Amino acid sequence: MTYQNILSELRENILYVTINREAKLNALNKATLAELAAIINYATTHHEIRGVLLTGAGEKAFVAGADISEFQNYNLEEGKELGRTGQQNVFDAIANCPKPFVAAINGFALGGGLELAMACHIRIASENSRLGLPEVTLGLIPGYGGTQRLTQLIGKGRAMEMITTADMITAEKAAQIGLVNEVVPPSALIARAEEILAKIKQRAPLAVASAINAINASLNPEVNGFNVEIDEFGKCFDTADFKEGVNAFLEKRKPIFKGN
Known part of the structure; x- marks a missing residue:
């Protein structure tokens, strides 16, 4: 499959996946979600892949949310289908993948971007990252597992506050409350994710x-x-x-x- 919105490279048994829409802050549109679904299936079914490093292009954003323009006129049933399809094919597929996904969060991880990171098994954030679920400012709620995974990771009270206020938090705060595993300087982000995956790929x-x-x-x-x-x-x-x-x-x- 030829990808238009993501970059992928298999190197030393690690699949590097970069969401490559830097001009749009790597926002998730339908095409990008479809390509992610395909690459997740590829990682799941190919024996030589021992792990996946997922990041966003550029220095500003991991993924700064979903492409709102694509669903602004959706009705109830279309909204449900949007959430259901994304959950099954991308977010749940990552969480249930037998190959570990490490998210290297480089900048903004908002809305669907934070949900994407939370679906991954391990999260490393750069010091300049900002994380949040701002959907209620649009009259929505997180629709790709955000209400569930955030609660699992940081507890009901903190999840309730983050989602209902729509406030962003710093990478340091995210580490304090268990939303990310570790915070590193931007220049060390990919190397740290690689270090973790290098250990994992030595295991059975x-x-x-x-x-x-x-x-x-x-x-x-x-x-x-x-x-x-x-x-x-x-x-x-x-x-x-x-x-x-x-x-x-x-x-x-x-x-x-x-x-x-």
Whole structure:
């Protein structure tokens, strides 16, 4: 697939994905969401990919929201479909992907941009980042999982305040309340995200995927997360990577995991 709104590059088992609409502060339009859905599916299904680094083009914005002009005249059913399609194909697809997504937040992460970052498994922010969910200023609420994931990450009280006031917060504040994992200087942002992914790709890929599934299950009221953990734990024993990991430990060497 040829992409018009994103850049992608596979390098040393890490897929680099950059939302490339710098003139629009990388705002999410329909075309960009469709391309993101395609690249997420690619990452999910290609064995050689061990992780994804997601960022925005330029220095001003990760993603400064959705392209409002595309849905300003939507009715009730069209609004529901907009939210449903985006949730399933992009935001939930990232959260449930067996490959870890690391968001490198470079500047504004607002509205759909913050929701995109929150769908990722790990978030690193540059010191100049500003984060927020301003949808109520447009007569809307977050529609791509923002009310749910923000509450899960920072708690009901803080999520209620951020969403109902529409206030932006600094990267430092975001780290204090658990919205991002770490804050670094802008010049160190990509390198820090790469450092995290470099560690992860040395681990057993199937075990990483099992861990993601079990952790996600802890937030799903429809399943018993402990049972999911037991199932995923048991599945690991049936992998070649488990045998390699144990043998490497006993032989006092570094394991070589192949994802099988």
